[in-house]
Amino acid sequence: MATQNFPINVAASVIADISAGIYRTPAGALKELISNAFDADAESVRISTGDPHFRTFTCTDDGSGMTPDRFKEIMGLIGGSSKRDADQYSGIHRRPLIGRIGIGLLSIGQICRRFEVFSSARGSTKKFRARVNLEPYTRPEARRVQLGKQLAKDPTVKVGEFEIEEAPESKGKHYTRIVMEDIIPGFTEQLQSEPMAVIGVTPLTFKKGDMSAFLASVSNDQVARHGAYAQLIWELAITAPIRYLSEGPIKECAQLRDLRQRMEAFKFSVYLDGVELFKPILLPHSKSTTHKVYPHLDYEKSLADGRKLSVRGYIYWQKTRILPRELQGVLVRVRNVGVGTCDPTYLGYPRHEGWKFSQMFGELYVDDGLDEAINIDRASFRETDEGYLALQEFLFQRLGKETDEGAGIFSSIKAATSEIAHRRKMKDTAGRRERTAAVIYGRARPVTLTEAEPHEAAPSGVKVTANEVRVDGELLRDVPAKYRDLYIGICAVLDKRLSASVSATRRRELLSKLAELFAAQ
Amino acid sequence: MADFQGVEKRRQRARSTYKDLKKHYVRIAGWLPVFSHYKTGSHHVRYLTLCAKLAIDIRYFRSKGLLFFDKQQKSYPYVTFIERDSQDYAFIAESLGRTRLPLKGDLEAILLSPADYPKEFKDLSSTFPYDIINLDFTGEVVRPADPPYNTTIRAIEKIVELQREASSRRWHMFLTFRVRRETANGGADDELRRIIESNLLNEQARAAYGARPTPTELQTSEYKEFLRIGIAKFLAGVATTRDFTFSLDASYYYERTSPDGEPYYILTLIAGFTALRSSSQLQDPRRAVAAYARCVPSIFMSNAIDVVARLRSAGESERVTTDLRPVLDEVEELGVIQ
Numbered sequence: 109m110a111t112q113n114f115p116i117n118v119a120a121s122v123i124a125d126i127s128a129g130i131y132r133t134p135a136g137a138l139k140e141l142i143s144n145a146f147d148a149d150a151e152s153v154r155i156s157t158g159d160p161h162f163r164t165f166t167c168t169d170d171g172s173g174m175t176p177d178r179f180k181e182i183m184g185l186i187g188g189s190s191k192r193d194a195d196q197y198s199g200i201h202r203r204p205l206i207g208r209i210g211i212g213l214l215s216i217g218q219i220c221r222r223f224e225v226f227s228s229a230r231g232s233t234k235k236f237r238a239r240v241n242l243e244p245y246t247r248p249e250a251r252r253v254q255l256g257k258q259l260a261k262d263p264t265v266k267v268g269e270f271e272i273e274e275a276p277e278s279k280g281k282h283y284t285r286i287v288m289e290d291i292i293p294g295f296t297e298q299l300q301s302e303p304m305a306v307i308g309v310t311p312l313t314f315k316k317g318d319m320s321a322f323l324a325s326v327s328n329d330q331v332a333r334h335g336a337y338a339q340l341i342w343e344l345a346i347t348a349p350i351r352y353l354s355e356g357p358i359k360e361c362a363q364l365r366d367l368r369q370r371m372e373a374f375k376f377s378v379y380l381d382g383v384e385l386f387k388p389i390l391l392p393h394s395k396s397t398t399h400k401v402y403p404h405l406d407y408e409k410s411l412a413d414g415r416k417l418s419v420r421g422y423i424y425w426q427k428t429r430i431l432p433r434e435l436q437g438v439l440v441r442v443r444n445v446g447v448g449t450c451d452p453t454y455l456g457y458p459r460h461e462g463w464k465f466s467q468m469f470g471e472l473y474v475d476d477g478l479d480e481a482i483n484i485d486r487a488s489f490r491e492t493d494e495g496y497l498a499l500q501e502f503l504f505q506r507l508g509k510e511t512d513e514g515a516g517i518f519s520s521i522k523a524a525t526s527e528i529a530h531r532r533k534m535k536d537t538a539g540r541r542e543r544t545a546a547v548i549y550g551r552a553r554p555v556t557l558t559e560a561e562p563h564e565a566a567p568s569g570v571k572v573t574a575n576e577v578r579v580d581g582e583l584l585r586d587v588p589a590k591y592r593d594l595y596i597g598i599c600a601v602l603d604k605r606l607s608a609s610v611s612a613t614r615r616r617e618l619l620s621k622l623a624e625l626f627a628a629q
Numbered sequence: 630m631a632d633f634q635g636v637e638k639r640r641q642r643a644r645s646t647y648k649d650l651k652k653h654y655v656r657i658a659g660w661l662p663v664f665s666h667y668k669t670g671s672h673h674v675r676y677l678t679l680c681a682k683l684a685i686d687i688r689y690f691r692s693k694g695l696l697f698f699d700k701q702q703k704s705y706p707y708v709t710f711i712e713r714d715s716q717d718y719a720f721i722a723e724s725l726g727r728t729r730l731p732l733k734g735d736l737e738a739i740l741l742s743p744a745d746y747p748k749e750f751k752d753l754s755s756t757f758p759y760d761i762i763n764l765d766f767t768g769e770v771v772r773p774a775d776p777p778y779n780t781t782i783r784a785i786e787k788i789v790e791l792q793r794e795a796s797s798r799r800w801h802m803f804l805t806f807r808v809r810r811e812t813a814n815g816g817a818d819d820e821l822r823r824i825i826e827s828n829l830l831n832e833q834a835r836a837a838y839g840a841r842p843t844p845t846e847l848q849t850s851e852y853k854e855f856l857r858i859g860i861a862k863f864l865a866g867v868a869t870t871r872d873f874t875f876s877l878d879a880s881y882y883y884e885r886t887s888p889d890g891e892p893y894y895i896l897t898l899i900a901g902f903t904a905l906r907s908s909s910q911l912q913d914p915r916r917a918v919a920a921y922a923r924c925v926p927s928i929f930m931s932n933a934i935d936v937v938a939r940l941r942s943a944g945e946s947e948r949v950t951t952d953l954r955p956v957l958d959e960v961e962e963l964g965v966i967q
Contacts, residue, residue, distance in 0.1 A: 156722035156731070161752050164733040166719035224715050237633045273633035287715040289733065316727065317701045382726020383703050 131218050131485055134295055134336070135343030138167070139486070140215035141286065142348050142378055143445055145169030147207050148284065149200040154379045155344075159337065162296045165219055165288040172199070173229040173282040176236040176272050182213060183240065183270055203374055204443045204475060206349075211484070217242045219288050219295055226285040228277040235277035240270040301335035311335030319345065319353055319386040327393070330433045342434060345385040347446030348378050357389040357471065358424055363403035367420070367473065374444070389435065391469060392426050399426035400524055402517050405472065407502045417477030417498045423470035423506070425521050427528060430469055438470040438503070440489075442478045448487040455500045456491075457507055461518055468521075474499065557596040559584050567612035569619055570603040583619055586627035595626050636714065640682070642888060643767055647683050647960070650946060651883040651936045652895070653953045655805075656689060658934070659879050659899050660763075663801045664695040667760040673697040677709045677756075678763040679736065682717040684710065684725055686763060688956045704728065709756050711736045724963050730756050736764075737780040740787040758797035762788060765805040770860060771817035779817070786867050792902065793871045801878070802900045804860070808882075809893035810852040821859030822848055828862065828925050837926035853882050853894045854933065861928045864900050865921060872912065873902040874920040877928050883936035896933070 131137045138155060145153040148171025158164040174182070197204055216223050221243045228235035297303070301311045314334040315321040322341060326334050331342045351371045358364055371387070378385045392399040405421035423438070430436050437450030452465055474495075481493035489496045509516045515523065560571065560578035569580035577600040587595045599619050606615055646652060667674045674696055680686050687708055690696035697707050704727035711732040712718040718733040732739070734749050743750035764785070771779050785804075792800055825844040828834045841847055847855040861877045868875035879899040886892050905916055940946045 154723035156719065158722065158731050158733070159727050161730070161748070163748060163752070164718065164722070164731070166715075166722055168719055168723055226716055235637075237636075275634045275637040285716060285719055287719050287733075289715075315701060317699075317703045321701065379723065381703075381722075382724070 131215060132487055133339065133343060134219070134299055135340050135347070136485060136487055137215040137218040138165075138340075138344060139347055139445070140212040141167045141169075142344070143206040144212045145171050145284070146203060146349055146374070146376055146445075147198055147205045148172045149198045149203070151375050152377045152379065156381055157299070157337075157340070158291075159381055160300070162291060162299045163289070165291060166286065167288075168283060168285040170283050173232070173284050174227045174236075175229045175232060176234075176238075176274060178229070179225065179227065179236065179238055179272065183238075201375060203349075203376075206443050206445050216240075216286065216288060218292070220291050222290055223286055223288045226283075226287075228281050228283060230282040231279070232282070233277060233279050234274050235281075236272050236274045238270050238272045299336045299340065301337070304335060311338070314338050316341075316381070316383065318383060319388055320390075322383075323353070323388045323390060327431050329431060332434070341380060341385070342388060342432075343449060344378065344380060345388050346434075346439065346449060347441075348385065348387075349374055349376055349441075349444035350378050351386055353386045353388065353390050355390060356387060358391050358399075358401050358422075359395075361401050361403065363401070364422055367422075367471070370444075370473075389469070389471075391424055391430070391435075393428070393431065397426050397428055398524075398528060399424065400521070401425075402506075402520070405470070405503075405506055409477075409498050409502070411477060411494050411498060413494060415477045415480075415495055417495050417502075418475045419472055419499065419502065420475070421470060421472035423468060423517055425464070425468045425517070425524075427467065427525070429463075429466045433466075435469050436466050437468075438472060440472045440474060440478075440499070442474050442482060444473065445486070447482055447489065454507060455496075455503055457504060459508065459518075464518060464521055472499070472503070557593050566603075568603050568607075568615040570599045570615075572600045572604060579619075580616075583616075583623050585623075587623050588626065588629060591626045591629065595623065598622065638888075639767070640714065640717065643681055644683075645888075646885070647685060648953070648957060649885075650940060650949045650953070651885075653685075653949050654936045654940055654945075655881045655883075655897050656686065657949060657952060658939070659881055659897060660686070660761075660803055661690075661693065661695070663761060663803075663878070663899060664690050664693070667801075668695045673707045674761060675707045675759045676761050676763070677711075677759045679712070679765050680710045680721065680763070681712070681765065681767070682714075682720050683960050684721050685956055685960070686765075687725065688959055689953075692955055692959075702727070709753070709759070711739075711753075737784040740784045740791075741780055754791055757791045758795035759792070759800060761801050761803065762792075763803040763805075764788075765803065766807070768807050769809070769812060769814070770804075770806045770856075771814040773812050773814050775814055775817070777814065777817035777820045779814075782817075782863070785864070786871075789867050789871045789873065789902070793873065793904075796904075796907075797902070798904045798907075800902050802864070802902065803897060804864070804900060805895060805897040806860075807893055808853045808856050808896050809891070810849075811891070813852065818848055818855075818859075821856070821863065824862055824866070825855075825859060828929075831922070831925070833922075834925045834929055837929035839929070853896055857882070857896055857898065857933055858928060860896075861898055861900070861931075862925065864898070865924050865928060868902050869917050869921040872905045872917065874905055875924045876901040876903075877924075877931050880931065880933040881936050882933045 131140075141155075142153055145167075148169065150169035150171030153167065153169040156164075156166045195205070222239070222241050225238040225240065226235060304311055312334045314325040316337075322338075326338055326342070331338050349371065352368055357367070402423040402425075405419065405423060407417065407419040409417045411417060435450060437452035438454050439450045440447050440455075450469065454465070454468075454470075477495040478489075478493075478499060481489045481491075481496040483490055491497075491500075505516075507517045556576045558576065558578050559581040561581065564571070564578060569583050571578040577596050579596050579599050583599070584592065584595070599622075602619065602622075603615055606618075610618075664674055674690075676687075676690075676696060678684075678686055687696060687705065687710070691698045691705070696705065698705055705725060706729050708725075708728045709730040709732065710721055710725075710728060711734065712721055713733070713735045715733070718731075722728075722731045730752055732749060732753060734746065739746045739749045739753060766781065770781050771777065775781075788802070822844045829838055829844070841854070842850055844855065847858075857880050861880070865875040865877075877898060878901050881897045882894050884892055884894055905920060906912065940949065
């Protein structure tokens with residue numbers, strides 16, 4: 109029987125669906141523009157949000173720019189070409205390319221429906237302005253239009269459009285500038301933290317100045333409590349391939365110098381509303397915080413499908429809870445860009461480790477082998493991908509079983525905490541002994557050891573106050589002078605310790621017997 | 630929608646003037662003293678500006694300590710800027726950082742068509758009052774094809790109205806525009822001429838007008854002076870009908886040449902507005918009329934300062950260059966796309 113082939117078509121509205129809703133947060137959409145700039149060898153990206161009303165967004169990078177033809181190519185077949193067809197690295201700075209499926213520009217669709225792109229390509233003497241309108245993609249008729257047919261002769265249905273004009277530009281200038289207006293109301297509302305206002309929560313204030321000040325002001329609890337704008341700063345800063353804060357990620361940890369150098373070598377800066385972003389990771393919180401770094405979570409593995417998984421990472425643990433809470437977990441960076449935010453489950457670690465998760469942070473730089481596992485929103489993974497499974501297995505192994513340093517990280521942490529607990533116990537015991545001795549020998553504070561008249565003493569014959577121990581003179585009568593203070597001290601301790609279980613009369617008898625023993629010396 | 634090449638030509642023209650010493654002379658001699666006047670103690674100058682791409686004015690007054698810049702939060706919490714060109718808006722917003730209100734759009738359209746720009750109008754009107762409003766137009770106040778009562782004129786009226794509604798007690802407007810006889814709007818000029826002529830019926834005003842040629846002759850022989858008096862008179866009228874007294878504190882002019890080689894003048898008026906009454910007082914039309922009558926002769930008696938002549942005086946040009954240098958350095962160091 110002859111087989112028949114049937115084409116598989118996609119409705120144009122898929123573009124609307126992709127552009128309108130694949131990113132979970134405002135930062136997710138902007139992150140794509142930053143990644144595009146990174147791939148275009150830009151050294152700086154400047155984003156303005158129009159804070160406080162968020163009516164206009166702009167994003168400008170000094171990357172290689174685009175020619176009008178290249179732009180037409182990208183917009184004419186969204187997702188149809190890969191930047192990595194020619195090379196895995198950018199042309200000038202040799203950065204590992206982030207973009208893979210060519211839909212980065214569509215991320216703008218989540219921010220607004222109409223936008224302008226201005227660009228001049230490196231070496232070109234021309235610039236262009238493109239006005240893009242994604243509005244028609246959202247119309248119901250787009251559901252009936254087959255992708256790729258938008259230029260068909262049927263003039264009654266349109267699924268999106270753009271117009272391009274050119275003008276002269278100085279030869280040395282190369283850039284891409286995107287201006288987004290008519291911001292989607294939901295986007296603006298979210299950035300104005302309106303969902304918080306609805307339930308009567310006022311976002312906490314925070315410093316919008318440099319990243320150190322920002323980090324300090326959100327580090328008491330949770331970035332989210334400071335509102336959506338703080339979250340935008342956080343998400344962009346933690347995920348973008350930018351430098352760490354000075355001394356970051358872990359203070360005085362020479363073994364992570366290579367990661368710092370890796371970021372510095374990219375020479376890539378992102379500015380949000382005039383402020384340069386840095387990775388907001390600076391641990392431990394204070395010098396006195398007990399902590400431990402597992403600096404070599406390095407791994408390479410050839411996968412069955414020919415890919416090679418390559419990981420460079422570290423895990424950090426500190427005795428106290430890591431704050432802000434958004435920093436608790438492991439952040440997977442694929443080609444240097446954070447995928448989602450910190451995962452507090454450690455890729456779904458199967459054992460319950462309780463409070464330890466809130467004391468740990470880690471980064472896993474995956475340079476190869478995980479691209480295919482990233483979902484289209486670039487915020488999560490396809491968890492059945494072979495690369496992802498291999499990474500998961502590696503992490504579980506390191507956390508739960510063996511590490512280069514010996515036991516698994518959790519065992520090591522447990523040992524460290526046991527040791528700390530033991531040290532603390534020893535310290536406490538020593539302290540108690542010291543305090544007891546101090547009471548006995550009167551070193552803690554001036555304690556007067558005195559003989560009391562029978563009517564002043566307690567029924568047991570001993571009365572202990574904050575700064576005085578009084579012992580019935582009758583008990584002291586036969587005790588030699590050289591043992592007198594020691595006897596009074598022992599009386600104080602015994603009386604205190606036994607008071608709950610032994611009656612006063614019995615205690616007096618015991619102390620009397622003790623006095624006889626001293627007298628016999 | 631303006632074609633891209635046209636937009637680029639206009640931007641090119643604007644860019645070529647950013648190092649202009651004549652313009653900076655006006656900043657130093659005209660604008661700076663007004664800023665100093667408002668910057669007192671803990672009061673920060675509330676500033677609305679059409680600052681253009683490089684925002685030289687904002688940077689300059691910040692560098693002089695007259696415009697508050699929150700170093701910790703990296704923001705200008707008392708500055709509102711409005712820019713209609715997408716590229717220039719992006720440059721300003723990205724390079725300045727956060728401001729009280731960054732507004733992309735056409736000031737005139739936003740003010741005069743609130744129904745079309747409800748959010749923008751709400752955002753803008755809620756920021757009033759301002760201490761200083763700097764309307765630095767790159768073109769004419771009334772363009773040749775406009776009706777005499779055009780959008781710019783109506784936008785100025787609306788600004789004065791918003792200041793009044795926001796209970797401003799005292800404020801200044803810097804109004805800068807292009808003057809070129811050849812591109813004048815005949816209808817608007819006739820209106821202005823008629824206003825001046827009607828004022829001259831008043832003896833005191835006539836005396837103040839002095840030996841100037843008649844308004845009709847002035848319109849032909851000294852167009853910039855005609856427009857200076859006419860626009861100032863118009864502002865005085867707008868002020869009076871909105872419960873303000875008006876004072877023309879200073880005016881400056883200098884010549885420029887367009888890329889096509891055509892000469893034109895730039896005229897700057899520094900206008901002060903003071904509330905005639907507090908919001909708790911009843912309106913007194915006689916006071917308004919009297920205030921208007923007082924300010925007309927002072928407008929006629931005023932003289933514009935010839936910036937070029939001032940810059941020719943010994944050492945003046947060097948002084949202005951030195952004063953502008955730090956701001957130009959700052960702009961050049963930005964390293965962002967210009």
